[in-house]
Amino acid sequence: MTISIAHLGPPGTYTEQAAVFYVNWLAKNMGIEAILCPYPSIAQSLQAVAVGDTQLAVVPVENSLEGSVTMTMDTLWQLDELQIQFALVMPIVHTLISCATSLDSIKTVYSHPQALAQCQGWLQQFLPNVQVIPNNSTTEALQKLEQDWTIAAIASTRAAQLYNLPILASGINDYPENCTRFWVVSQPKTKAVEDISSTGASHTSLAFSVPANVPGALLKPLQVFAQLGINLSRIESRPTKRSLGEYLFFIDVESNATSAEMLSALADLKKYIEVLKIFGSYNILPITALEL
């Protein structure tokens, strides 16, 4: 059996790196073969799963420096029916890739806005006068580097290797503890996925809207979890897109959706919210630097 996995491309993005890790993990632990399918955006990766073009997608959810990847959250809420199978947590080490012989000759630096933001201190210190240009992915600018030695790109070591380009500086992220969390998502009832999905899942992700302009509207849902001793590992608000000041809340809880306390919490929760979407229960696979 071969399964297909959508991800933000082209090859060499951090999302592809996480997807490659997952492909290896599937082969080693499940004897399952998987192929990667690059898409130009996160939204298109998720849509590929929703319409059945691929069986899985690997998408970034949150970075320890730059916070939530809002495109992932907004698309999951919109597509409605996708389920999270696994979370992957991957260390992020940025490198400066360029054909320049020294930092002095660099005039322009390209990368994805999140990567640029994660290296802004380093850029201010070592390249204070360069022009910084955002791209759709960390790898988009790599093909320009050989033609123009005055430009550089911020991407992964893997990207430099894949494109056979020189690394000018390594580990240029402002904080060494830089991690990104990814989700592996599928349609709810894919046979291939049932075989590989985790048993005894430790985390559940869900999102809900609350009645507009009611004082304490968020407090009551949070109390439901606290009273049942369920810990929240993350809470994030997103606009409903209806009007300024109306929000959806995305919550990760440290419990399985089928546990007794969660069943009770979910039943209670329905009294205080408008729309509830449960994105599934899953385990976390940490990726060590050695495995990359």
Add this chain to the structure above:
Amino acid sequence: MTISIAHLGPPGTYTEQAAVFYVNWLAKNMGIEAILCPYPSIAQSLQAVAVGDTQLAVVPVENSLEGSVTMTMDTLWQLDELQIQFALVMPIVHTLISCATSLDSIKTVYSHPQALAQCQGWLQQFLPNVQVIPNNSTTEALQKLEQDWTIAAIASTRAAQLYNLPILASGINDYPENCTRFWVVSQPKTKAVEDISSTGASHTSLAFSVPANVPGALLKPLQVFAQLGINLSRIESRPTKRSLGEYLFFIDVESNATSAEMLSALADLKKYIEVLKIFGSYNILPITALEL
């Protein structure tokens, strides 16, 4: 007296539009003259006020479709001492600006990532095959349009007028109720600012960090406000940048920081949090489409 106002430039950005509104408001209501100082980033606009290069800055905080402007929140937390004097809420109407004679000849669309995100449905429907390229501001690409008739930019009607460029399509945002909230910030004790800051301010913004990995860590601060009948109009989490899963919380409350209930809430709050930063109390100035 003339005061100086930093904003994300160049002229023609939505932030400049909000700043121009505020300049007119100051002249009309306070008899105060103000000049605008464009900066290449939001962070640099805020730093200009922090080091005293300008007396005020106008910065975007939140859009009704795309959510928080994380750069504003992260910089305010980092700079520590800046105070909010006013909130401005401005309707956003995006236009497609191009020298092309029809949509068919457009191959590339440039804009700020938030503007591109706010028009993604329209782009998918009317320009499904164009390349979409993010820029540092909505106006960055405008100077290229006259040379290359195959490119278009998404920006404001004001930007098209300022640069004397044709509008190909108007009101192309996916949701008509598209608004952005801006903050006018200053140093805490600027004499010019004391004269113009609002009396009887209706809202207060603050941020705090909570002890790591304590169940219900966010619940207790929220209960403090709920028990005193103080309504929260917004809650937003941001990573502490220390490690994945540790957050700061940014909260807007519908109360003045000097009111009896808020003084009581702030005293209580200190029991449950690590670091508290109060960004000040302020009133909201709504901007109508007619005033733009």
